[in-house]
Amino acid sequence: MRVVKEAEERKNEILDAAEILFVTKGYDGTSTGDILDKVGIARGTLYYHFKSKEDILDALTERISNAMFAGAKQVADDKDIPVFDRIVKCVACLKLRSDIGNEVIKQVHKPQNALMHQKMEKSILSGVIPIIGGLIEEGVSKGIFTTKYPLYAAEMLITYSQTTFDDKFEQTEKEMMTRIKAFIYHTERILGVAEGSLEDKMLGMFS
Amino acid sequence: MRVVKEAEERKNEILDAAEILFVTKGYDGTSTGDILDKVGIARGTLYYHFKSKEDILDALTERISNAMFAGAKQVADDKDIPVFDRIVKCVACLKLRSDIGNEVIKQVHKPQNALMHQKMEKSILSGVIPIIGGLIEEGVSKGIFTTKYPLYAAEMLITYSQTTFDDKFEQTEKEMMTRIKAFIYHTERILGVAEGSLEDKMLGMFS
DNA sequence: AAAAGCAGACCGACAGCCTGTCGGTAAGAG
DNA sequence: CTCTTACCGACAGGCTGTCGGTCTGCTTTT
Numbered sequence: 001m002r003v004v005k006e007a008e009e010r011k012n013e014i015l016d017a018a019e020i021l022f023v024t025k026g027y028d029g030t031s032t033g034d035i036l037d038k039v040g041i042a043r044g045t046l047y048y049h050f051k052s053k054e055d056i057l058d059a060l061t062e063r064i065s066n067a068m069f070a071g072a073k074q075v076a077d078d079k080d081i082p083v084f085d086r087i088v089k090c091v092a093c094l095k096l097r098s099d100i101g102n103e104v105i106k107q108v109h110k111p112q113n114a115l116m117h118q119k120m121e122k123s124i125l126s127g128v129i130p131i132i133g134g135l136i137e138e139g140v141s142k143g144i145f146t147t148k149y150p151l152y153a154a155e156m157l158i159t160y161s162q163t164t165f166d167d168k169f170e171q172t173e174k175e176m177m178t179r180i181k182a183f184i185y186h187t188e189r190i191l192g193v194a195e196g197s198l199e200d201k202m203l204g205m206f207s
Numbered sequence: 208m209r210v211v212k213e214a215e216e217r218k219n220e221i222l223d224a225a226e227i228l229f230v231t232k233g234y235d236g237t238s239t240g241d242i243l244d245k246v247g248i249a250r251g252t253l254y255y256h257f258k259s260k261e262d263i264l265d266a267l268t269e270r271i272s273n274a275m276f277a278g279a280k281q282v283a284d285d286k287d288i289p290v291f292d293r294i295v296k297c298v299a300c301l302k303l304r305s306d307i308g309n310e311v312i313k314q315v316h317k318p319q320n321a322l323m324h325q326k327m328e329k330s331i332l333s334g335v336i337p338i339i340g341g342l343i344e345e346g347v348s349k350g351i352f353t354t355k356y357p358l359y360a361a362e363m364l365i366t367y368s369q370t371t372f373d374d375k376f377e378q379t380e381k382e383m384m385t386r387i388k389a390f391i392y393h394t395e396r397i398l399g400v401a402e403g404s405l406e407d408k409m410l411g412m413f414s
Numbered sequence: 415a416a417a418a419g420c421a422g423a424c425c426g427a428c429a430g431c432c433t434g435t436c437g438g439t440a441a442g443a444g
Numbered sequence: 445c446t447c448t449t450a451c452c453g454a455c456a457g458g459c460t461g462t463c464g465g466t467c468t469g470c471t472t473t474t
Contacts, residue, residue, distance in 0.1 A: 002439085002440060002441080002450090002451060002452075003450095003451090004440080004441055004442075004449080004450055004451070005450080006450090007449080007450075010450080010451095031431080031432060031433085032432075032433065032434085033431090033432075033433095041451075041452085042451065042452045042453055043433090043434085043435095043452080043453065043454090044434095044435085044436080044450095044451065044452050044453065045450075045451050045452070047433090047434060047435075048449095048450065048451065048452095049450090051434090052433080052434075053432095053433070053434090114321035114322040114324070114325040114326075115321040115322070117321070117325065118321045118324070118325065119321075147392075148389075148392060149385075149388075149389035149392060149393070152385075152386060152389035152390070152393070153389075153393065155367075155371065156363070156367045156390075156393055159366070159367050159370055159371060160362075160363045160366050160367050163366055163370060164362065164366060178356075178359075179359060181356075182355075182356035182359035182360075183359070183363075185354075185355060185356060186354075186356070186359070186360065186363055186397050189396045189397055189399070190393050190396055190397065192396070209423090209424060209425075209466090209467060209468080210423095210424090211422085211423055211424070211467080211468055211469075212423080213423090214422080214423075217423080217424095238458080238459060238460085239459075239460065239461085240458090240459075240460095248424075248425085249424065249425040249426055250425075250426065250427090250460090250461085250462095251423095251424065251425050251426065251461095251462085251463085252423075252424050252425070253461095254460090254461060254462075255422090255423065255424070255425095256423090258461090259460080259461075260459095260460070260461090
Protein backbone atom coordinates (compact mmCIF):
# COMPACT_ATOMS: atom_id res chain seq x y z
CA MET A 1 0.00 0.00 0.00
CA ARG A 2 1.15 3.48 -0.72
CA VAL A 3 1.68 6.10 1.96
CA VAL A 4 2.35 9.67 0.96
CA LYS A 5 4.14 12.10 3.24
CA GLU A 6 5.64 15.56 3.07
CA ALA A 7 9.05 15.60 1.46
CA GLU A 8 10.73 16.94 4.60
CA GLU A 9 9.24 14.22 6.74
CA ARG A 10 10.32 11.44 4.40
CA LYS A 11 13.76 12.90 4.11
CA ASN A 12 14.11 12.83 7.85
CA GLU A 13 12.84 9.27 8.04
CA ILE A 14 15.48 8.30 5.55
CA LEU A 15 18.18 10.16 7.46
CA ASP A 16 17.07 8.54 10.71
CA ALA A 17 17.40 5.10 9.19
CA ALA A 18 20.67 5.97 7.52
CA GLU A 19 22.12 7.31 10.75
CA ILE A 20 21.48 4.08 12.59
CA LEU A 21 22.67 1.90 9.74
CA PHE A 22 25.80 3.88 8.93
CA VAL A 23 26.71 3.85 12.57
CA THR A 24 26.17 0.16 13.16
CA LYS A 25 27.23 -1.28 9.81
CA GLY A 26 29.39 1.49 8.43
CA TYR A 27 28.81 3.60 5.36
CA ASP A 28 30.26 1.21 2.82
CA GLY A 29 28.70 -1.70 4.67
CA THR A 30 25.25 -0.23 4.32
CA SER A 31 23.53 -0.69 0.99
CA THR A 32 20.78 1.54 -0.23
CA GLY A 33 18.68 -1.60 -0.07
CA ASP A 34 19.20 -1.73 3.68
CA ILE A 35 17.88 1.79 3.99
CA LEU A 36 14.93 0.98 1.77
CA ASP A 37 13.97 -1.96 3.95
CA LYS A 38 14.36 -0.05 7.17
CA VAL A 39 12.26 2.89 6.05
CA GLY A 40 9.84 0.68 4.14
CA ILE A 41 9.91 2.54 0.87
CA ALA A 42 10.80 1.68 -2.69
CA ARG A 43 13.99 2.33 -4.53
CA GLY A 44 12.60 5.11 -6.60
CA THR A 45 11.37 6.99 -3.56
CA LEU A 46 14.80 7.17 -2.07
CA TYR A 47 16.25 8.51 -5.28
CA TYR A 48 13.38 10.93 -5.54
CA HIS A 49 14.52 12.59 -2.31
CA PHE A 50 18.27 12.15 -2.59
CA LYS A 51 20.31 12.11 -5.72
CA SER A 52 22.82 9.53 -4.53
CA LYS A 53 23.99 7.56 -1.56
CA GLU A 54 26.71 10.09 -0.93
CA ASP A 55 24.09 12.80 -0.95
CA ILE A 56 22.43 11.07 1.97
CA LEU A 57 25.72 11.06 3.83
CA ASP A 58 26.19 14.76 3.17
CA ALA A 59 22.74 15.60 4.46
CA LEU A 60 23.28 13.45 7.51
CA THR A 61 26.62 15.03 8.25
CA GLU A 62 25.08 18.44 8.03
CA ARG A 63 22.20 17.48 10.30
CA ILE A 64 24.52 16.13 12.95
CA SER A 65 26.96 19.03 12.80
CA ASN A 66 24.22 21.58 13.02
CA ALA A 67 22.86 19.94 16.14
CA MET A 68 26.33 19.98 17.63
CA PHE A 69 27.01 23.61 16.91
CA ALA A 70 23.66 24.82 18.16
CA GLY A 71 24.62 23.86 21.71
CA ALA A 72 28.18 25.04 21.44
CA LYS A 73 27.24 28.44 20.08
CA GLN A 74 24.78 29.02 22.85
CA VAL A 75 27.45 28.35 25.43
CA ALA A 76 29.99 30.48 23.59
CA ASP A 77 27.72 33.50 23.70
CA ASP A 78 26.90 33.31 27.39
CA LYS A 79 28.86 36.31 28.61
CA ASP A 80 28.10 35.50 32.25
CA ILE A 81 30.55 32.63 32.27
CA PRO A 82 34.30 33.30 32.33
CA VAL A 83 35.93 32.88 28.94
CA PHE A 84 38.00 29.84 29.69
CA ASP A 85 35.11 28.01 31.29
CA ARG A 86 33.13 28.62 28.17
CA ILE A 87 35.83 26.99 26.10
CA VAL A 88 35.78 23.97 28.35
CA LYS A 89 32.00 23.79 28.15
CA CYS A 90 32.04 24.09 24.38
CA VAL A 91 34.42 21.22 24.03
CA ALA A 92 32.30 19.19 26.40
CA CYS A 93 29.29 19.89 24.20
CA LEU A 94 31.01 18.42 21.20
CA LYS A 95 32.43 15.42 22.98
CA LEU A 96 29.04 14.58 24.39
CA ARG A 97 27.34 14.62 21.07
CA SER A 98 30.04 12.59 19.41
CA ASP A 99 29.83 9.52 21.56
CA ILE A 100 26.22 8.61 21.14
CA GLY A 101 26.48 5.10 22.37
CA ASN A 102 30.27 4.99 22.12
CA GLU A 103 29.93 2.27 19.51
CA VAL A 104 29.57 5.07 17.05
CA ILE A 105 33.12 6.23 17.33
CA LYS A 106 34.57 2.78 17.03
CA GLN A 107 32.52 2.31 13.90
CA VAL A 108 33.37 5.66 12.40
CA HIS A 109 37.05 4.90 12.60
CA LYS A 110 36.93 1.60 10.81
CA PRO A 111 38.61 1.87 7.44
CA GLN A 112 35.37 1.15 5.61
CA ASN A 113 34.02 4.45 6.84
CA ALA A 114 36.79 6.67 5.60
CA LEU A 115 34.42 8.84 3.68
CA MET A 116 32.04 9.32 6.58
CA HIS A 117 34.93 9.97 8.90
CA GLN A 118 36.43 12.54 6.57
CA LYS A 119 33.19 14.40 6.03
CA MET A 120 32.35 14.47 9.70
CA GLU A 121 35.78 15.67 10.63
CA LYS A 122 35.82 18.39 8.04
CA SER A 123 32.37 19.59 8.98
CA ILE A 124 33.14 19.58 12.68
CA LEU A 125 36.44 21.35 12.22
CA SER A 126 35.04 24.11 10.07
CA GLY A 127 32.29 24.74 12.59
CA VAL A 128 34.21 24.49 15.80
CA ILE A 129 37.28 26.49 14.91
CA PRO A 130 35.51 29.83 14.51
CA ILE A 131 33.65 29.32 17.78
CA ILE A 132 36.70 28.48 19.82
CA GLY A 133 38.74 31.00 17.87
CA GLY A 134 36.30 33.70 18.86
CA LEU A 135 36.56 32.73 22.49
CA ILE A 136 40.33 32.81 22.39
CA GLU A 137 40.14 36.21 20.76
CA GLU A 138 37.93 37.35 23.59
CA GLY A 139 40.41 35.95 26.05
CA VAL A 140 43.23 37.85 24.38
CA SER A 141 41.35 41.13 24.52
CA LYS A 142 40.74 40.55 28.22
CA GLY A 143 44.39 39.88 28.81
CA ILE A 144 43.90 36.23 29.79
CA PHE A 145 45.72 34.83 26.76
CA THR A 146 48.51 36.20 24.64
CA THR A 147 48.82 35.37 20.98
CA LYS A 148 49.06 37.24 17.74
CA TYR A 149 46.94 34.64 15.96
CA PRO A 150 43.98 33.56 18.08
CA LEU A 151 42.08 31.99 15.20
CA TYR A 152 44.97 29.93 14.01
CA ALA A 153 45.75 28.97 17.57
CA ALA A 154 42.26 27.49 17.70
CA GLU A 155 42.80 25.82 14.36
CA MET A 156 45.94 24.15 15.57
CA LEU A 157 44.59 23.06 18.91
CA ILE A 158 41.32 21.72 17.57
CA THR A 159 42.79 20.08 14.49
CA TYR A 160 45.35 18.27 16.54
CA SER A 161 43.05 17.12 19.31
CA GLN A 162 40.43 16.06 16.80
CA THR A 163 42.70 13.74 14.86
CA THR A 164 44.73 12.57 17.80
CA PHE A 165 42.22 11.98 20.53
CA ASP A 166 39.63 10.61 18.17
CA ASP A 167 41.75 8.40 16.01
CA LYS A 168 44.14 7.03 18.52
CA PHE A 169 41.84 5.74 21.19
CA GLU A 170 43.49 2.37 20.72
CA GLN A 171 46.31 3.42 23.02
CA THR A 172 47.20 2.44 26.56
CA GLU A 173 45.84 4.33 29.53
CA LYS A 174 49.32 5.49 30.43
CA GLU A 175 50.26 6.80 27.01
CA MET A 176 46.94 8.58 26.81
CA MET A 177 47.69 10.34 30.07
CA THR A 178 51.05 11.70 28.97
CA ARG A 179 49.57 12.67 25.65
CA ILE A 180 46.95 14.69 27.45
CA LYS A 181 49.49 16.28 29.76
CA ALA A 182 51.63 17.19 26.78
CA PHE A 183 48.63 18.64 25.01
CA ILE A 184 47.81 20.85 27.96
CA TYR A 185 51.44 21.89 28.21
CA HIS A 186 51.51 22.90 24.57
CA THR A 187 48.15 24.61 24.83
CA GLU A 188 49.54 26.77 27.58
CA ARG A 189 52.43 27.71 25.38
CA ILE A 190 50.29 28.48 22.37
CA LEU A 191 47.93 30.62 24.38
CA GLY A 192 50.85 32.28 26.11
CA VAL A 193 49.91 31.49 29.70
CA ALA A 194 51.98 30.24 32.63
CA GLU A 195 52.95 26.58 32.72
CA GLY A 196 50.49 24.57 34.77
CA SER A 197 47.85 27.26 34.88
CA LEU A 198 45.37 25.40 32.66
CA GLU A 199 45.98 21.93 33.95
CA ASP A 200 43.20 21.69 36.51
CA LYS A 201 40.44 22.85 34.24
CA MET A 202 41.62 21.09 31.13
CA LEU A 203 42.05 17.69 32.70
CA GLY A 204 38.30 17.65 33.18
CA MET A 205 37.83 17.80 29.43
CA PHE A 206 39.05 14.24 28.97
CA SER A 207 36.91 12.19 31.28
CA MET B 208 49.37 -16.39 -24.47
CA ARG B 209 50.45 -17.10 -20.97
CA VAL B 210 53.48 -15.43 -19.39
CA VAL B 211 54.72 -16.67 -16.05
CA LYS B 212 56.73 -14.45 -13.74
CA GLU B 213 58.01 -14.46 -10.18
CA ALA B 214 55.36 -13.45 -7.69
CA GLU B 215 57.34 -10.42 -6.51
CA GLU B 216 57.73 -9.12 -10.03
CA ARG B 217 54.05 -9.50 -10.83
CA LYS B 218 53.08 -7.87 -7.59
CA ASN B 219 55.19 -4.88 -8.45
CA GLU B 220 53.75 -4.69 -11.93
CA ILE B 221 50.31 -4.62 -10.41
CA LEU B 222 51.31 -1.95 -7.92
CA ASP B 223 52.88 0.14 -10.68
CA ALA B 224 49.66 0.06 -12.65
CA ALA B 225 47.55 0.68 -9.58
CA GLU B 226 49.67 3.65 -8.57
CA ILE B 227 49.16 5.39 -11.88
CA LEU B 228 45.46 4.57 -12.04
CA PHE B 229 44.65 5.48 -8.44
CA VAL B 230 46.46 8.73 -8.90
CA THR B 231 44.80 9.71 -12.15
CA LYS B 232 41.33 8.25 -11.70
CA GLY B 233 41.10 7.93 -7.95
CA TYR B 234 40.76 4.79 -5.86
CA ASP B 235 37.03 4.41 -6.14
CA GLY B 236 37.14 5.48 -9.75
CA THR B 237 39.54 2.71 -10.62
CA SER B 238 38.02 -0.73 -11.12
CA THR B 239 40.00 -3.91 -10.77
CA GLY B 240 39.19 -4.36 -14.43
CA ASP B 241 41.18 -1.23 -15.23
CA ILE B 242 44.17 -2.68 -13.45
CA LEU B 243 43.74 -5.99 -15.23
CA ASP B 244 43.77 -4.28 -18.61
CA LYS B 245 46.75 -2.13 -17.80
CA VAL B 246 48.88 -4.99 -16.55
CA GLY B 247 47.55 -7.40 -19.14
CA ILE B 248 46.61 -10.22 -16.81
CA ALA B 249 43.43 -12.07 -16.00
CA ARG B 250 41.11 -11.53 -13.10
CA GLY B 251 42.22 -14.62 -11.26
CA THR B 252 45.85 -13.60 -11.41
CA LEU B 253 45.20 -10.38 -9.61
CA TYR B 254 43.34 -12.16 -6.87
CA TYR B 255 46.06 -14.73 -6.68
CA HIS B 256 48.53 -12.02 -5.64
CA PHE B 257 46.24 -9.76 -3.64
CA LYS B 258 43.29 -10.77 -1.59
CA SER B 259 41.22 -7.67 -2.37
CA LYS B 260 41.29 -4.27 -3.96
CA GLU B 261 41.90 -2.71 -0.57
CA ASP B 262 44.82 -5.05 -0.10
CA ILE B 263 46.39 -3.51 -3.19
CA LEU B 264 45.92 -0.06 -1.72
CA ASP B 265 47.56 -1.14 1.51
CA ALA B 266 50.55 -2.57 -0.27
CA LEU B 267 50.86 0.54 -2.38
CA THR B 268 50.64 2.82 0.62
CA GLU B 269 53.38 0.88 2.31
CA ARG B 270 55.60 0.96 -0.75
CA ILE B 271 55.25 4.72 -1.11
CA SER B 272 55.73 5.48 2.58
CA ASN B 273 58.80 3.32 2.78
CA ALA B 274 60.35 5.16 -0.12
CA MET B 275 59.57 8.44 1.59
CA PHE B 276 61.05 7.51 4.91
CA ALA B 277 64.20 6.09 3.46
CA GLY B 278 65.29 9.55 2.34
CA ALA B 279 64.09 11.33 5.45
CA LYS B 280 65.84 8.93 7.79
CA GLN B 281 69.10 9.34 5.98
CA VAL B 282 68.93 13.08 6.38
CA ALA B 283 67.90 12.81 10.01
CA ASP B 284 70.96 10.77 10.87
CA ASP B 285 73.48 13.05 9.21
CA LYS B 286 75.13 14.49 12.30
CA ASP B 287 77.20 16.91 10.24
CA ILE B 288 74.21 19.12 9.55
CA PRO B 289 72.82 21.36 12.30
CA VAL B 290 69.70 19.96 13.91
CA PHE B 291 67.25 22.52 12.68
CA ASP B 292 68.50 22.34 9.13
CA ARG B 293 67.96 18.63 9.26
CA ILE B 294 64.36 19.15 10.23
CA VAL B 295 63.87 21.47 7.31
CA LYS B 296 65.51 19.02 4.96
CA CYS B 297 63.39 16.15 6.24
CA VAL B 298 60.21 18.04 5.63
CA ALA B 299 61.44 18.94 2.16
CA CYS B 300 62.05 15.24 1.50
CA LEU B 301 58.45 14.44 2.27
CA LYS B 302 56.97 17.34 0.35
CA LEU B 303 59.01 16.42 -2.67
CA ARG B 304 57.86 12.89 -2.74
CA SER B 305 54.25 13.81 -2.22
CA ASP B 306 53.79 15.99 -5.24
CA ILE B 307 54.78 13.62 -7.96
CA GLY B 308 53.23 15.51 -10.78
CA ASN B 309 51.17 17.75 -8.50
CA GLU B 310 48.06 16.22 -9.97
CA VAL B 311 48.45 13.55 -7.40
CA ILE B 312 47.60 15.72 -4.46
CA LYS B 313 44.58 17.22 -6.10
CA GLN B 314 43.38 13.73 -6.83
CA VAL B 315 44.08 12.35 -3.41
CA HIS B 316 41.93 14.98 -1.81
CA LYS B 317 38.85 14.37 -3.84
CA PRO B 318 36.12 12.85 -1.72
CA GLN B 319 36.12 9.65 -3.73
CA ASN B 320 39.57 8.93 -2.43
CA ALA B 321 38.84 9.23 1.25
CA LEU B 322 40.19 5.78 1.95
CA MET B 323 43.42 6.34 0.08
CA HIS B 324 43.83 9.72 1.70
CA GLN B 325 43.25 8.33 5.16
CA LYS B 326 45.66 5.45 4.73
CA MET B 327 48.37 7.64 3.28
CA GLU B 328 47.99 10.21 5.99
CA LYS B 329 48.08 7.68 8.76
CA SER B 330 51.08 5.94 7.33
CA ILE B 331 52.96 9.16 6.77
CA LEU B 332 52.15 10.49 10.21
CA SER B 333 53.24 7.38 12.02
CA GLY B 334 56.52 7.38 10.14
CA VAL B 335 57.37 11.04 10.22
CA ILE B 336 56.55 11.84 13.81
CA PRO B 337 59.27 9.66 15.36
CA ILE B 338 61.85 11.05 12.95
CA ILE B 339 61.06 14.69 13.60
CA GLY B 340 60.45 13.91 17.25
CA GLY B 341 63.94 12.51 17.52
CA LEU B 342 65.40 15.59 15.95
CA ILE B 343 63.55 17.85 18.34
CA GLU B 344 64.76 15.72 21.20
CA GLU B 345 68.28 16.20 19.95
CA GLY B 346 67.68 19.91 19.70
CA VAL B 347 66.47 19.99 23.28
CA SER B 348 69.51 18.15 24.57
CA LYS B 349 71.70 20.65 22.75
CA GLY B 350 69.83 23.53 24.27
CA ILE B 351 68.41 24.80 21.01
CA PHE B 352 64.81 24.00 21.90
CA THR B 353 62.99 23.86 25.21
CA THR B 354 60.10 21.51 25.76
CA LYS B 355 59.19 18.80 28.21
CA TYR B 356 57.52 16.76 25.48
CA PRO B 357 59.60 16.75 22.29
CA LEU B 358 57.81 13.79 20.76
CA TYR B 359 54.37 15.18 21.30
CA ALA B 360 55.56 18.55 20.07
CA ALA B 361 56.44 16.83 16.83
CA GLU B 362 53.09 15.05 16.82
CA MET B 363 51.24 18.30 17.14
CA LEU B 364 53.26 20.19 14.58
CA ILE B 365 53.21 17.46 11.98
CA THR B 366 49.60 16.47 12.48
CA TYR B 367 48.45 20.02 12.13
CA SER B 368 50.54 20.91 9.13
CA GLN B 369 49.67 17.64 7.44
CA THR B 370 45.93 18.15 7.61
CA THR B 371 45.97 21.88 7.15
CA PHE B 372 48.49 22.50 4.44
CA ASP B 373 47.52 19.42 2.51
CA ASP B 374 43.76 19.65 2.72
CA LYS B 375 43.25 23.35 2.45
CA PHE B 376 45.18 24.24 -0.61
CA GLU B 377 41.97 25.70 -1.97
CA GLN B 378 42.62 28.92 -0.12
CA THR B 379 43.73 32.33 -1.28
CA GLU B 380 47.38 33.25 -1.53
CA LYS B 381 46.95 35.81 1.20
CA GLU B 382 45.21 33.55 3.68
CA MET B 383 47.84 30.92 3.06
CA MET B 384 50.54 33.39 3.95
CA THR B 385 49.08 34.39 7.29
CA ARG B 386 48.39 30.75 8.02
CA ILE B 387 52.04 29.98 7.43
CA LYS B 388 53.17 32.92 9.52
CA ALA B 389 50.89 31.82 12.32
CA PHE B 390 52.19 28.28 12.07
CA ILE B 391 55.78 29.47 12.40
CA TYR B 392 54.79 31.67 15.32
CA HIS B 393 53.18 28.75 17.13
CA THR B 394 56.05 26.47 16.28
CA GLU B 395 58.39 28.89 17.97
CA ARG B 396 56.22 28.83 21.05
CA ILE B 397 55.92 25.08 21.15
CA LEU B 398 59.63 24.60 20.76
CA GLY B 399 60.30 27.33 23.29
CA VAL B 400 62.44 29.60 21.14
CA ALA B 401 62.41 33.36 20.66
CA GLU B 402 59.74 34.90 18.49
CA GLY B 403 60.91 35.34 14.92
CA SER B 404 63.97 33.15 15.29
CA LEU B 405 62.68 30.37 13.03
CA GLU B 406 61.00 32.53 10.44
CA ASP B 407 63.77 32.74 7.89
CA LYS B 408 64.48 29.06 7.70
CA MET B 409 60.90 27.88 7.96
CA LEU B 410 59.52 30.11 5.25
CA GLY B 411 61.62 28.12 2.82
CA MET B 412 59.66 25.01 3.69
CA PHE B 413 56.56 26.25 1.90
CA SER B 414 57.76 27.10 -1.57
C1' DA C 415 69.02 -37.43 -20.41
C1' DA C 416 64.28 -38.47 -20.80
C1' DA C 417 60.10 -39.15 -18.15
C1' DA C 418 57.32 -38.27 -14.47
C1' DG C 419 55.79 -35.47 -10.69
C1' DC C 420 54.70 -31.26 -8.52
C1' DA C 421 53.98 -26.64 -6.88
C1' DG C 422 53.37 -22.19 -8.07
C1' DA C 423 51.50 -18.89 -11.43
C1' DC C 424 47.80 -18.03 -14.31
C1' DC C 425 43.16 -18.04 -16.66
C1' DG C 426 38.22 -16.54 -17.55
C1' DA C 427 33.44 -17.68 -16.74
C1' DC C 428 30.26 -16.72 -13.35
C1' DA C 429 27.64 -15.69 -9.10
C1' DG C 430 26.00 -12.20 -6.52
C1' DC C 431 25.78 -7.67 -5.04
C1' DC C 432 24.95 -2.84 -5.56
C1' DT C 433 23.74 1.75 -7.44
C1' DG C 434 21.09 4.75 -10.10
C1' DT C 435 17.32 5.27 -13.89
C1' DC C 436 12.91 5.56 -15.88
C1' DG C 437 8.23 5.08 -17.31
C1' DG C 438 4.35 4.73 -15.08
C1' DT C 439 0.96 5.18 -10.96
C1' DA C 440 -1.61 6.91 -6.83
C1' DA C 441 -3.09 10.77 -3.85
C1' DG C 442 -4.27 15.00 -2.26
C1' DA C 443 -4.49 20.10 -3.06
C1' DG C 444 -6.71 23.61 -5.51
C1' DC D 445 -11.52 17.43 -12.44
C1' DT D 446 -6.74 18.30 -12.95
C1' DC D 447 -2.22 18.83 -11.90
C1' DT D 448 1.60 18.58 -9.00
C1' DT D 449 3.93 15.97 -5.78
C1' DA D 450 5.28 11.70 -3.88
C1' DC D 451 5.88 7.11 -4.82
C1' DC D 452 6.72 2.51 -7.04
C1' DG D 453 9.56 -1.59 -8.76
C1' DA D 454 11.64 -3.67 -12.81
C1' DC D 455 15.83 -3.30 -14.99
C1' DA D 456 20.39 -2.03 -16.97
C1' DG D 457 24.98 -1.87 -16.20
C1' DG D 458 28.99 -2.34 -13.47
C1' DC D 459 31.86 -4.14 -10.05
C1' DT D 460 34.21 -7.43 -6.81
C1' DG D 461 35.71 -11.74 -5.49
C1' DT D 462 35.55 -17.02 -6.32
C1' DC D 463 36.56 -21.36 -8.20
C1' DG D 464 37.69 -25.25 -10.98
C1' DG D 465 40.80 -26.02 -14.14
C1' DT D 466 45.15 -25.23 -17.02
C1' DC D 467 49.87 -24.30 -18.08
C1' DT D 468 54.96 -24.00 -17.05
C1' DG D 469 59.24 -24.92 -15.69
C1' DC D 470 61.90 -26.94 -11.92
C1' DT D 471 62.96 -31.18 -9.39
C1' DT D 472 63.26 -35.89 -8.86
C1' DT D 473 63.52 -40.34 -10.53
C1' DT D 474 65.10 -43.85 -13.33
